Amino acid sequence: MSLPIASAFRSEEHLRSLLGEAGLVVDEVFGGFDRQPVGRGVGTLVFAAHRIRVLDEPQASAA
Secondary structure: OOOOOOOOOOOHHHHHHHHHHOOEEEEEEEOOOOOOOOOOOOOOOEEEEEEOOOOOOOOOOOO
8 A cells, every 4th residue: 555645845935934924033045954055955945043032021941
């Protein structure tokens, strides 16, 4: 028995939008895990992003 494989491809713009909705700010986008420029990598988009802390949001305590 074989199971179907589904692939979904999203544009950089769409992924930036989704990350923004999740409260993340995109710092850099690469075309692979070796930091290749977009369009010159392996066909993978790798995002470096961070979350902005809201001033009234409690900070996580160090363990």
